[in-house]
Amino acid sequence: MIEARELVKRFGELVAVDGLSFAVAAGEIFAFLGPNGAGKTTTIQMLTTLLQPTSGSSRVDGLDPVARPYDVRARFGIVFQDPSLDIELTAYENLELHGVLYHVPRRVRVDRIEILLKLFELWERRDAPVKQFSGGMKRRLEIARGLLHTPKILFLDEPTLGLDPQSRNQLWTQVKHLNDTEGVTVFLTTHYMDEAERVADRIAIIDHGRIVAQGSPQALKQQTGADSLEHAFLALTGATIRDERTNGAADQMRQMARMWSR
């Protein structure tokens, strides 16, 4: 369903992603783990057509994101690391807007919005502006939105960041449920090892833009002889703290220019 071959992304001197290769099967829940600045978000941005790789290639549902960005975009849903809802609009309006952007026919849209809002327990609050929502509610709404156009793939970039244990638990239960019932392939990143262990079929641990280990949670633990995934993770990536280097303003402008010129 997702395939990356020798993906490389450089930002000037910095090599954010350094020759990544991996494959995700259809219907799988695949977790991408790594310290801050390891290249997780950059990889997702390349797979989701937001960034062009410096070299290497990828396939999303058999299509090349560089060559056919519109076809690829219609096939995935995404929850970004940072919120991306319009907080002035209501929950329903946010979903409606998304449905129109993704060309979901009106009748399907109305049903699908109702199903998803009920599943994520937001139906009663559908006409409240999103700015009145709690962090967990916003997150749930974003996931509901990502699934509105029945994508084959769902990208979740640290979806549980800043949520309380209750919300996290509920969120993963719902994601798992959708994976079971709709067969949606999930590509997620997180810093919470227990979550990865709980939901992921397969895990790849990435550091300095390279995959250092991949396999099932059990396999990773066996490989490192650690008793928990957290220890396995630390054994593989070391215990030093990383500085996340953000791009300079000029870099950001260049990225924006590239996005708009497409």
Place this chain on the structure above:
Amino acid sequence: MAVVYILWLREVKRYLRSRPQVIASLGQPLLYLVVLGFGLGPVFEQAGRGSYLQFVAPGVIGMGILFTSIFSGFGLLWDRQFGFLKETLVAPVPRLQIMVGRTLGGATITMIQGTIVLTVCHVAL
């Protein structure tokens, strides 16, 4: 077409819901009309030619339109700051349609604002 419409609708809804923006954006034209109008009006009239209000009203309306347009352009930066821009950028929709939808939305808001100031001027005259 539906894409352009929904983005237009979003701009208009956001405008109609933010009362402070509506009121604040009327403040400046009114300041020019009322304060300068009544302050400078008599001077202008003594200098000899017609009504000062009639003289400044078109300029004030034009300026109001200009400022409102600029503000709706800033909306793009806000969207970037609050992340909503990314939602539109990963959608399977040409960038041109996104831009046209937003621009038409901004133009509509500007026209509403311009009409309000025009009405105020008309009443004042």
